[in-house]
Amino acid sequence: MRVGVFVCHCGRNIAGTLNIEKIKEEVAKHSGVVHVEDYIFMCSDPGQKLIRDRIKEKNLDAVVVSACSPSLHEKTFRNNAASVGLNPYKVEIANIREWASWPHEGKPEEATEKAIKIIKATVEKVKSNIPLEPLSVPVTRKVLVIGGGIAGIQASLDIANAGLEVYLVEKKPSIGGKMAQFSETFPTLDCPQCIETPKMTEVANHPNIHLYAYSEVVDVSGFVGNFKVKVKRKATYVDWNKCTGCSECAKVCPVKVSSEYDVGVSQRKAIYIMFPQAVPNKATIDPEHCLRLVYGKGCGLCAKTCPAGAINFEQKEKIEEIDVGAIIVATGFDVMDPSLLTEYGGGKYKDVISALQFERILAPSGPTGGKVVRPSDGKEPKTVVFVQCAGSRDPEHYMPYCSKVCCMYTAKQALLYKHAVPNGHAYVFYIDVRTDGKGYEEFYERVLREAEATYLRGKVAEIYKEDGKLKVLGVDTLTGKGVEINADLVVLATAAVPSEGIKELAKVLRIQTDEYGWLKEAHLKLRPLETATSGIFIAGAAQFIRDITDTVSHASGAAAKALSLLSRNRIEREPLVAEVNEEICSGCGNCVEACTYQAIKIDPETNIAKINTALCEGCGACQASCPSAAIQLTNSYKKQLFEMISILAKE
Amino acid sequence: MxxxxxxxxxxxxxxxxxxxxxxxxxxxxxxxxxxxxxxxxxxxxxxxxxxxxxxxxxxxxxxxxxxxxxxxxxxxxxxxxxxxxxxxxxxxxxxxxxxxxxxxxxxxxxxxxxxxxxxxxxxxxxxxxxxxxxxxxxxxxxxxxxxxxxxxxxxxxxxxxxxxxxxxxxxxxxxxxxxxxxxxxxxxxxxxxxxxxxxxxxxxxxxxxxxxxxxxxxxxxxxxxxxxxxxxxMFKEFLKELHGLHKLNKFFEDCINCHNCMEVCPICFCKECFFESELHPYVYEKYIKFTIEEGTIQELEGKLQFHLGRLIHMSTSCVSCGLCEQACPQEIKLFKLCGPVSENVQKSFNYRAGEKLEETPPITTFYEEDLGLTEKQAE
Amino acid sequence: MRVPYFPGCSLKDFADNFEKSAFASASVLGVELVELPEWYCCGVVAPLEEDELIRKVAPARNFLRTKELGGNKLVTLCSMCYNTLKLTNLYMKKNPDKLERINSFMDEEENYDGTVEVIHFLELLRDIVGFEKMREKVKKPLKGLKVAPYYGCLLLRPKEVAIDSLEKPTVMEDLLKSLGAEIVNSPLKKTCCGSYQVINNKEVASKLVYKIITAVTKRGGEAVVTSCPLCHYNLDSLQKDLSDKYPGYKEVPVFYFTQLMALAFGLEEEVLGLEKHEVNPLNLLKSKGLI
Amino acid sequence: MKGSLILKKVNSEFIRKIVEVSGVNVFACYQCGRCSASCPLVEEMDILPNQMVRLVQLGNEEVLNTATPWICATCFSCTARCPLGIDIAKLAEALRSISLRKNIDKVKINQISFGELMKLPQIALVSNFRKNTSVS
Known part of the structure; x- marks a missing residue:
């Protein structure tokens, strides 16, 4: 075995801490190593050429690149070696950046020792790597988009316009998402009715888009290129083929329920169309509140009134199966329930509302027709306090992250409030004003001048009711004085949180969420649109809260990813999959339970485990669960791991 | 009944x-x-x-x-x-x-x-x-x-x-x-x-x-x-007796690696025991390699590794039959170890081996949260 | 049930009515508070410096005495003792090296091992006795008595010692409800009464007491309920001056929660020690037919 | 406090000392001011609690001459509300402690009248002396 080791400096990232000369000297002594060489940036063109040249010159049959995480450049280095005829699976990465130089910055000697061990262990592994060929599988050239907000709409349109079929699944009766609830959008003050509804109609009429509103994805099996998806089409109790969207039913319905679309600011009926511009513009019966459906008899006023005869109380939910090659998750975000913020009287005082509720109050097409009134008594609030970072940037009590969009929408709301109530006054409590977008800083400056709002730099401590007013206790850190404001209305810029049900959906999709529930990308910097499961992409705020501009860009990016995946009829997959030693396997089924990808089954005839290599993601969970090492991962064989461990564990 | x-x-x-x-x-x-x-x-x-x-x-x-x-x-x-x-x-x-x-x-x-x-x-x-x-x-x-x-x-x-x-x-x-x-x-x-x-x-x-x-x-x-x-x-006393690596080593001092305990164990079912397979790290090439590198090495028979490895594999399913102890020709009181350890392991997963057919063994199906829950319950 | 109990200085002196009423009500509930045979001042306020060890010796000794009594839970009545003992205990649990040092300061044969848990009497009532059981023992429900629970600081802060939700505590409310009282919720129930600053600057404490009491009376409260002897002192004794300063100021009596328990359990009036109050509570209690 | 901050040389020795005594990482503070907004005694203070933290961040020893740490009644409102979990009450204690360790007393026991002494409960006296004097 002739192994070549290439040590990357990564500028000063590695060489700044590790002693490269020492590494070279020690690694050269290791059995099987015939060549060691270092270079400042191994991933650069000259770096890669250097490796190619040495493979040829020194007749290397295995290569270890000691550099950064394999998630960054493993593919690059493998392709590079393949171009001069070395099997790509005879190339391994020894991660001496994330594992040695970065975490042990202040301890160069120990870090160097550790790096040497990591490299030697990797050399041991690569020595027994088997040369492999990629697996090739056919693909279904259709895409599933989950979530019909602006991200899902954009992604669907991009893919459909490229000629591929799209299934767009939305759990609410209408697409449109959060954007459809906004009053006007910063920094241009466009109304969503003007800019989003045309796209919604386009979706509804596009020949390549199958719109499944009021539906949920309940099961996903299969793998990249060949997913089988079960979609639950919930019962609307209205035949949408007949419904004309005339809304006569809602007029006669006697049951009033708090409106989800208006975030509780108004009421809807038990049979309803979410909003006038809804797509599809069809009525839905809410089975939890409909008298007929709750009691099984009586009422039925809607059925009597409907001119199209569309009401059908007997309708049942249906499960539909669809085949797709790629999935885009565009499930968006939610806002934190203000009642969690007890110190601010959220949920306790009617006039302490969330910013999303205030959006509905400000919206010209909203329940108040754009007239600004407060929920408790319908009076016009003359003093409004905006509280930013309500639940954000607070690792101690709520969410540690910055919710990113609040600074801008609060400024916008302050301006719209001033426009609506010229003799009113707005106070804005902020910690920092963040305006990171095109035209955002200019918009903020416009608000400062035009809204005449009092910006107070400080975080509000507490809000309670005193003498009929909301007493807001805060501070102005710039003057160094405590602040007390008696407000008529308080608007909390509550933290953005992952959308409800996302964890369950992630389980169905076998993708990961982070500690808060945002969908986890494959790599924050380099693969922000992909999940760790190949063929599943993320679009928009499901990955992390972002504004409309960024959401639309992100969605188009995800669409491009899906299109590029499905641009061919067959795709290649990593051959690093599990193998079963049939002699040893006793068929206990531990691996079946351990496999998240449903790639293993026990053959009923032979009573031993069988791997579906197309489904296997090579995660190794089965290997860890097998008591007798009968199941092992190609090129991560237990024997290789032991060799590695015995080097790492040596004193 | x-x-x-x-x-x-x-x-x-x-x-x-x-x-x-x-x-x-x-x-x-x-x-x-x-x-x-x-x-x-x-x-x-x-x-x-x-x-x-x-x-x-x-x-x-x-x-x-x-x-x-x-x-x-x-x-x-x-x-x-x-x-x-x-x-x-x-x-x-x-x-x-x-x-x-x-x-x-x-x-x-x-x-x-x-x-x-x-x-x-x-x-x-x-x-x-x-x-x-x-x-x-x-x-x-x-x-x-x-x-x-x-x-x-x-x-x-x-x-x-x-x-x-x-x-x-x-x-x-x-x-x-x-x-x-x-x-x-x-x-x-x-x-x-x-x-x-x-x-x-x-x-x-x-x-x-x-x-x-x-x-x-x-x-x-x-x-x-x-x-x-x-x-x-009894379990309290047992665990005290076996606390720490030193005491464990002492406990297995007389073990002759006959693996009888494994043979009779009702839930040890592997066709080939990992510890008897060629994959097990302590094979002769290793000894030779280590000896060449180090000059001299201490006997490495992996006795404790075998017993602890077995404990890891079976403690969630142990039914406390004590047959391991009965089978030991060296009269090592194996039940002292596997009895209490298994009971505690199973308790922490809220699982009792052999109780219900439909209950899945925690070895593959547990989630991190499970442990938190039972800890709370234990309090 | 017998539980080791740490009294602290005030309960043996000016707040002995707190202890007396607690003992009497506890026995109704089948709880015996067993005073530590030999106890030391808790330190009154928790020493917060990381490098301060000598002031933590006295609490450690109290924990050793607790273990000698055969318990691992130590109950306090006074909020300040609770806070000081609990914080000091947590410090010792978190820093085993420091605990070793503290142990080396003591001559006792046994070393303190950090296994005692400090709880407040309110926690015992809520978690071990249960308010449902208390409700059963009520003979004279406090019907129509509008009381405002006052937590002050040390039962709720810092969060490591909080006996209840930091922002929305309910333990006293639930307790008083089980006695039949009507609850008045004041937003200032967690606001500091001025604490020991009453010595340096009585005016400052006075101002806070004024805010706290008027927030209660404004909402129809007739009495304030506390669990801290210092809060009781400030809230009770400083009200006298407020009547002079603010015309129309309405005084309200301040009770320990245990006094109201004893009252509701129909115990003899003398265990309440009402004569110790600066603001006379007799008229209020008489008007409600409670005495 | 008036005047400008001369930041030629940050007194890192002073910061280190305070961090050591308080165990608080003062650098985590992003100056939201919620401690000050939560403080019931803020009206009496010469600088706000968040400014107290700021001066420590800047290594400015003048913080020892401010009244704020001495007005603090250790009610932990600041600590409980801080979004970053910074224990400001502990920081104030450290500032007091550093002064007290130089035998600087803030309460003269003999200036309290006998009548007052007899009336005040020991819980008030002892806690005050513990926080504001070096004798105990």
Whole structure:
């Protein structure tokens, strides 16, 4: 075995801490190593050429690149070696950046020792790597988009316009998402009715888009290129083929329920169309509140009134199966329930509302027709306090992250409030004003001048009711004085949180969420649109809260990813999959339970485990669960791991 | 619980000979009435002091069956069931007699697809305690009757110091997952308890009268409580004795790596043990390599690694049968280690091995949250 | 049930009515508070410096005495003792090296091992006795008595010692409800009464007391309920001056929660020690037919 | 406090000392001011609690001459509300402690009248002395 080791400096990232000369000297002594060489940036063109040249010159049959995480450049280095005829699976990465130089910055000697061990262990592994060929599988050239907000709409349109079929699944009766609830959008003050509804109609009429509103994805099996998806089409109790969207039913319905679309600011009926511009513009019966459906008899006023005869109380939910090659998750975000913020009287005082509720109050097409009134008594609030970072940037009590969009929408709301109530006054409590977008800083400056709002730099401590007013206790850190404001209305810029049900959906999709529930990308910097499961992409705020501009860009990016995946009829997959030693396997089924990808089954005839290599993601969970090492991962064989461990564990 | 008394004649109360006869007659009836075609049971061979395991097919052979014998001679019954049903379910209806720990391990084996219950009529036998094979053998050779000794201890209700440690601390004197139980605890006459509809059907088929029996429940509960106290106390001491690497090494000092403990373990089912495979790190090339590199190396036989490795593999499924300890030629008190460790491991996953077929073993299905929950519950 | 109990200085002196009423009500509930045979001043306020060890010796000794009594839970009545003992205990649990040092300061044969848990009497009532059981023992429900629970600081802060939700505590409310009282919820129930600053600057404490009490009376409260002898002192004794300063100021009596328990359990009036109050509570209690 | 901050040389020795005594990482503070907004005694203070933290962040020893740490009644409102979990009450204690360790007393016991002494409960006296004097 002739192994070549290439040590990357990564500028000063590695060489700044590790002693490269020492590494070279020690690694050269290791059995099987015939060549060691270092270079400042191994991933650069000259770096890669250097490796190619040495493979040829020194007749290397295995290569270890000691550099950064394999998630960054493993593919690059493998392709590079393949171009001069070395099997790509005879190339391994020894991660001496994330594992040695970065975490042990202040301890160069120990870090160097550790790096040497990591490299030697990797050399041991690569020595027994088997040369492999990629697996090739056919693909279904259709895409599933989950979530019909602006991200899902954009992604669907991009893919459909490229000629591929799209299934767009939305759990609410209408697409449109959060954007459809906004009053006007910063920094241009466009109304969503003007800019989003045309796209919604386009979706509804596009020949390549199958719109499944009021539906949920309940099961996903299969793998990249060949997913089988079960979609639950919930019962609307209205035949949408007949419904004309005339809304006569809602007029006669006697049951009033708090409106989800208006975030509780108004009421809807038990049979309803979410909003006038809804797509599809069809009525839905809410089975939890409909008298007929709750009691099984009586009422039925809607059925009597409907001119199209569309009401059908007997309708049942249906499960539909669809085949797709790629999935885009565009499930968006939610806002934190203000009642969690007890110190601010959220949920306790009617006039302490969330910013999303205030959006509905400000919206010209909203329940108040754009007239600004407060929920408790319908009076016009003359003093409004905006509280930013309500639940954000607070690792101690709520969410540690910055919710990113609040600074801008609060400024916008302050301006719209001033426009609506010229003799009113707005106070804005902020910690920092963040305006990171095109035209955002200019918009903020416009608000400062035009809204005449009092910006107070400080975080509000507490809000309670005193003498009929909301007493807001805060501070102005710039003057160094405590602040007390008696407000008529308080608007909390509550933290953005992952959308409800996302964890369950992630389980169905076998993708990961982070500690808060945002969908986890494959790599924050380099693969922000992909999940760790190949063929599943993320679009928009499901990955992390972002504004409309960024959401639309992100969605188009995800669409491009899906299109590029499905641009061919067959795709290649990593051959690093599990193998079963049939002699040893006793068929206990531990691996079946351990496999998240449903790639293993026990053959009923032979009573031993069988791997579906197309489904296997090579995660190794089965290997860890097998008591007798009968199941092992190609090129991560237990024997290789032991060799590695015995080097790492040596004193 | 419901079930049927085998002898209603009050004269038979506690008559040891009658107990044996009753249970054998019951097995005979199973065969006569064709409820099953085969019975797998401990069996008396007059030439051998220890009972054997045999499959009997003829009703008249049932008189030699000895299902209540207070010993597990070598391998547990569940291992035999696994051997004859693992590949495919058994073709003819078979009744199998199991001590509670054997029945529990059978449940575990079914979960791991190492046994198949189709066509099987499982009959648990109450176990008040059993003797070490060597003690049992000695007793028989010296003319003492172990079964009578056990029944007497049961009647006096004070246990027998000679019982195996696992038995003295056993919380499962009555099997929970079998179709039927042969009840000797808390009854004067032999009581066949039906746990499943299949069990009830069986009793009806052989013409027995189904009755309620609450008294037995109470007696069993008391016995388990009493044993529980003992078990807690003993386990505490055991764990103290074994705390720390040094003490563990000392504990296994006499181990000769014969792997008998593994061979008899009812839930050790791998075709090839990892620790005996060529994958195991301590193979001769390694020794040579290390020796070349280091000049000299200490003996590396991986004794502790084997035992701890086994503990990791089986502690979630251990049924506390203590057969490992019985099988050890070096008399290492293995139950001291695996008993308490397994109990604590299972407790932390809120899992009890052998209890329910539908419960999945935590070894593959646990989530991190599970542990948090049980910790809270434990508080 | 017998539970080790740490009294602290005030309960043996000016707040002995707190202790007396607690003992009497506890026995109604079948709880015996067993005073530590030999106890030391808790330190009154928790020493917060990381490098301060000597002031933590006295609490450690109290924990050793607790273990000698055969318990691992130590109950306090006084909020300040609770806070000081609990914080000091947590510090010792978190810093085993420091605990070793503290142990080296003591001559006792046994070392303190950090296994005692400090709980407040309110926690015992809520978690171990249960308010449902208390409700059963009520003979004279405090019907129509509008009381405002006052937590002050040390039962709720810092969060490591909080006996209830930091922002929305309900333990006193639930307790008083089970006694039949009507609850008045004041937003200032968690606001500091001025604490020991009453010595340096009585005016400051006075101002806070004025805010706290008027927030209660404005909402119809007739009495304030506390669990801290210092809060009681400030809230009770400083009200006298407020009547002079603010015309129309309405005084309200301040009770320990245990006094109201004893009252509701129908115990003899003398265990309440009402004569110790600066603001006379007799008229209020008489008007409600409670005495 | 008036005047400008001369930041030629940040007194890191002073910061280190305070961090050591308080165990608080003062650098985590992003100056949201919620401690000040939560403080019930803020009206009496010469600088706000968040400014106290700021001066420590800047290594400015003048913080020892401010009244704020001495007005603090250790009610932990600041600590409980801080979004970053910074224990400001502990920081104030450290500042007091550093002064007290130089035998600087803030309460003269002999200036309290006998009548007052007799009336005040020991819980008030002892806690005050513990926080504001070096004798105890």
């Amino acid at each position: 419901e079930g049927a008394f085998l002898e209603s004649n009050p004269e038979n109360k506690g008559n040891i000979k009658k107990i044996k006869e009753s249970v054998n007659r019951f097995l005979q009836q199973l065969l006569e009435k064709k409820v099953v075609e085969w019975v797998l049971t401990p069996y008396i061979n007059p030439e051998n002091p220890l009972p054997e395991r045999r499959i009997i097919t003829k009703p008249e052979e049932a008189i030699k069956a000895d299902p209540l014998t207070p010993v597990i001679p070598g391998f547990p019954m569940s291992t035999f069931v696994s051997e004859i049903t693992r590949e495919k379910p058994i073709s003819k209806p078979l009744a199998v007699l199991l001590k509670p720990c054997e029945a529990a391990s059978l449940v575990e084996l079914v979960k791991f697809r190492q046994a198949n219950l189709d066509n099987l009529l499982t009959i648990g036998v109450d176990c008040y305690g059993s003797y070490h094979v060597l003690d049992f053998k000695k007793m028989v050779e010296e003319g003492e009757k172990p079964f009578e000794r056990m029944i007497n201890a049961l009647k006096n209700n004070k246990g027998d110091e000679l019982f195996r440690t696992a038995c003295k601390t056993c919380l499962k004197p009555v099997a929970e997952n079998t179709d039927l139980n042969v009840g000797i605890i808390g009854v004067n006459n032999l009581f066949i308890q039906a746990n499943t509809s299949k069990g009830t059907e069986t009793l009806k088929k052989i013409g027995l009268k189904i009755v309620e029996n609450k008294e037995r429940d109470q007696k069993i509960k008391e016995l388990i409580e009493e044993r529980g106290e003992k078990r807690k106390g």
